[in-house]
Amino acid sequence: MAPEPNKTQPTDADVDAFLAAVDHPVRRRDALRLVELMTRVTGEQPRLWGPSIVGFGTYHYAYSSGRQGDAIAAGFSPRKAATTVYLSDGVEAHADLLAGLGPHTSSVSCVYIKDLDKVDLGVLEEAVRRSYATVTAEGFGDVG
Incomplete structure (x- = not known):
């Protein structure tokens, strides 16, 4: 069974401005590299979800309870302690x-890299590629 989708919503915030403001120089450098990697792998442009998640593409999920929504298909967040993929x-x-x-x-759906x-x-690229292909495949988000 798939992990619980992140409930963060997409915003219209400027991804480049967000990344330029990342304080930690290694996290900032890694974030720029991940934008390139994830854009190449997904074919999607980055979009800021909530205040700090850079997402690429979406998938729709629906539970038998009727709850449904959209979540990032791939993404990362440059956090203080590590970058979360x-x-x-x-x-x-x-x-x-x-x-x-x-x-x-x-953890369940996060890889933390310093x-x-x-x-x-x-x-890392192959893991992102596989994950993206899985969640964007028809029927994935029907998690029952």
């Missing part, structure tokens, strides 16, 4: 790949 279909679906990523921690220079970007 969102794998919307859940980290567990990518355990095989993430074993070779390099230094990171994770420095992109210390991880295998090919592994």
Whole structure:
């Protein structure tokens, strides 16, 4: 079963201005690299969701209870302690790949990376590619 979608909503805020204002120089550098990577992988342009999530594309989810909405199909957030990369279909679906990523921690749908220079970007790109393909496939968001 897919993890609970992030309930953050898209905004019209300027992504470039948001990224330029990131204080931590490594997080700012990594954010710019992730914009390039995720734009290439998804074919989508970045959009700010809430105050701090850069999202690429959306998927629609619907529960049997009637609750439904839209969530980011791929994205990241440059946080103080680490950059959070969102794998919307859940980290567990990518355990095989993430074993070779390099230094990171994770939770249900988040991968926390302190420095992109210390991880295998090919592994990260493949995980994002797989996750995006899964959540944008027809029928994924019907989570029952």
